[in-house]
Amino acid sequence: MHKTLFISDLHLTPKRPDITDCFVHFMRTEAIECDALYVLGDLFDFWVGDDDNSEFALRIQTEFRTLTQRGIPCYFIHGNRDFLVGKRFAKNTGVILLNEEYVVDLYGQKALLLHGDTLCTKDVRYLEFRKKVHQPWLQWLFNRLPLFIKRKLVAKIQQDIRSDKQQKAMEIMDVTPEEVEQRLSYHNVNLMIHGHTHRPFIHKEHYGTRIVLGDWYDQGSVCVVTKEGYTLEQRTFLN
Numbered sequence: 001m002h003k004t005l006f007i008s009d010l011h012l013t014p015k016r017p018d019i020t021d022c023f024v025h026f027m028r029t030e031a032i033e034c035d036a037l038y039v040l041g042d043l044f045d046f047w048v049g050d051d052d053n054s055e056f057a058l059r060i061q062t063e064f065r066t067l068t069q070r071g072i073p074c075y076f077i078h079g080n081r082d083f084l085v086g087k088r089f090a091k092n093t094g095v096i097l098l099n100e101e102y103v104v105d106l107y108g109q110k111a112l113l114l115h116g117d118t119l120c121t122k123d124v125r126y127l128e129f130r131k132k133v134h135q136p137w138l139q140w141l142f143n144r145l146p147l148f149i150k151r152k153l154v155a156k157i158q159q160d161i162r163s164d165k166q167q168k169a170m171e172i173m174d175v176t177p178e179e180v181e182q183r184l185s186y187h188n189v190n191l192m193i194h195g196h197t198h199r200p201f202i203h204k205e206h207y208g209t210r211i212v213l214g215d216w217y218d219q220g221s222v223c224v225v226t227k228e229g230y231t232l233e234q235r236t237f238l239n
């Protein structure tokens with residue numbers, strides 16, 4: 001049966017081997033049989049840069065390379081935690097990096113794909129922060145720092161902004177419905193798939209359907225699309 005798979009918000013880290021194991025199992029048993037795999041951001045808990053040559057970083061890249069070498073196309077949209085995934089990662093893995101909004105044709109049904117952070121327009125402080133760290137000149141500079149300095153800087157910034165997020169109301173960190181409608185209408189589609197909010201659900205509104213992928217903290221979350229339709233499914237951790 002032809003199917004296309006969507007995942008996001010795995011937050012892979014060497015600190016959580018249970019998530020990594022579930023991901024590796026998914027890649028080797030399910031993804032290996034699909035038409036295409038789309039990763040909609042936050043694959044990593046944080047990606048400091050393509051120069052990360054840790055065993056962990058290489059291990060994850062090998063999983064993607066194995067898949068793409070078997071002829072299965074893999075696509076990636078940056079999340080707010082892995083916006084520094086770059087050309088070298090793409091070259092190493094064969095993964096194709098997509099723009100932040102991408103319209104895909106799924107067996108005749110068009111869908112808008114995105115990470116989901118940009119839909120949270122009430123989270124003004126985050127969007128200002130995003131604008132800053134997305135500046136090409138800043139990323140160019142950051143990419144030229146030694147790996148250990150980048151790691152320290154990231155840890156420091158994460159620590160500094162932690163309390164900022166803790167003070168935000170849950171409502172601020174969810175999508176703005178008007179923004180969802182606006183993005184769908186801009187692309188002239190009625191289906192959207194995204195992650196980021198960690199609130200897995202299939203929302204049906206008068207302007208279209210919004211599939212929200214879940215995070216992989218306690219189980220895997222996969223959206224499976226076939227020519228018959230779509231399902232949002234869970235994958236239990238191995239043990």
Ligand code: LP5
Pocket residue numbers: 080081117120123125126129132133134138139140142153154157158161164165168173
């Ligand atoms: O992912 P999640 O759910 O935990 O939180 C996100 C938003 N947080 C983030 C932060 C990243 O996870 C970690 C960032 C590390 C930055 C390293 C940068 C290295 C430099 C690179 C230069 C090229 O994305 C969170 C959202 C939440 O999703 C829900 O949508 O609310 O946003 C924040 O918490 C952001 C704060 O509100 C922003 C505070 C501003 C502080 C200004 C510091 C300026 C630092 C400038 C850096 C160059």
Ligand code: MN
Pocket residue numbers: 041042079080081115117195196197
């Ligand atoms: Mn996110």
